[in-house]
Amino acid sequence: MTARIIDGKAFAAVLLENVAEHVTQLKQAHGLIPGLAVVLVGEDPASEIYVRSKAKKTVEVGMHSYEYKLPADTVEAELLALIEQLNLDPSVHGILVQLPLPEHLDEALVTNAIDPSRDVDGFHVSNAGLLATGQPAMVPCTPLGCLMMLRGYCGNLAGLHAVVIGRSNIVGKPMAQLLLKENCTVTVAHSHTRNLPDIVVAADIVVAAVGRPLFVKGQWLKTGATVIDVGINRIDQGDGTMRLVGDVDYGAAKDIAGAITPVPGGVGPMTIACLLANTVTACCRAHSLPEPARLKV
């Protein structure tokens, strides 16, 4: 069996088109331009590339992009003051503080300082609680993008067994909540899980978010499983050049899975598209306007 490739770039292009259409509508009907503020503390080169690509896409869909670059030694009070300023700025509908933060800054404290209605990452404790209890929330972009692709490929997910590998607040936990909401049977596996291959083999859906290159082996999979690879790992090929690989051994998995996301070009592009979709949603909610149905979960 050769797996169908779940083309994240194509999914993202469609979503971004919907976002752009909605931005045009907000502008024409209400004179509103959604604004996204991205805060980057420190000078991690990978983070800078990512922040730049977000800013570029934000402008491409017709929204305002505000970028704040703070030095690595920024004190907590300064960062909190900036967040407070953005919380009060009527032109800012979405706020994202790029993670990870430098060691001396408390990520939970900073995340929870963001106005939950502008928390387009969905990391605020109140958004996590809303999602867990099935209430309207800001949904974290990566799991949201994964769910959209799963729906696109599998249609109705009810009754399917989903195994989520990884239990981070950013991906694993919200992914499990979203899949539960879709009436999947959800298993969350992690670094302490015993006999992981025996658990993965039962899965109709595998979401790999462990952050370890090529961790999930092809022969662990049930024939025909749908595989979503959240990992983005840079590995040295031995000749000094780097290659981008996921958490799944794609080469082996593609002969057994029914469908699989590639890395790059899978989950990554959808994450950015969902961030912009969340910003439009936040803008609509801020102005008590109907939310774009095609951008909703």
Ligand SMILES: Nc1nc(=O)c2c([nH]1)NC[C@@H]1CN(c3ccc(C(=O)N[C@@H](CCC(=O)O)C(=O)O)cc3)C=[N+]21
């Ligand atoms: N507050 C916060 N929110 C985030 O959403 C967040 C964050 N912090 N910190 C960093 C991670 C990382 N992340 C990526 C999103 C898209 C790609 C992406 O589009 N990747 C391309 C490849 C890019 C390349 O070539 O490196 C792809 O997969 O096709 C990558 C990484 C969001 N993150």
